[in-house]
Amino acid sequence: MTLYIDDTAAAGFEAIAGYDLKTLFIVSGLDIIKGGGDGYSGVEFPGVTVSVRPSNEPKCIRCWIHNKNVGQNALHPELCPRCVEAVAKWR
Numbered sequence: 001m002t003l004y005i006d007d008t009a010a011a012g013f014e015a016i017a018g019y020d021l022k023t024l025f026i027v028s029g030l031d032i033i034k035g036g037g038d039g040y041s042g043v044e045f046p047g048v049t050v051s052v053r054p055s056n057e058p059k060c061i062r063c064w065i066h067n068k069n070v071g072q073n074a075l076h077p078e079l080c081p082r083c084v085e086a087v088a089k090w091r
Contacts, residue, residue, distance in 0.1 A: 009047030
């Protein structure tokens with residue numbers, strides 16, 4: 001997902017910039033670009049345009065997040081690193 005933030009929305013966006021927005025929006029990737037761009041511009045948040053596109057990265061079978069590191073753990077080849085860590089805590 002890409003968020004385009006223009007000058008109208010910049011101040012409001014700075015107030016939430018410290019949050020983990022990728023997790024909040026439940027997306028595999030998040031790019032934030034200052035300025036305009038193509039996408040959906042809603043009426044609730046003037047100055048913000050949202051563009052969504054599918055990921056080319058492999059999908060974790062546990063959390064369904066696409067992550068380039070899925071498959072790097074030999075014990076859990078279908079999991080992303082975050083899920084590998086979560087599963088390890090169960091043991």
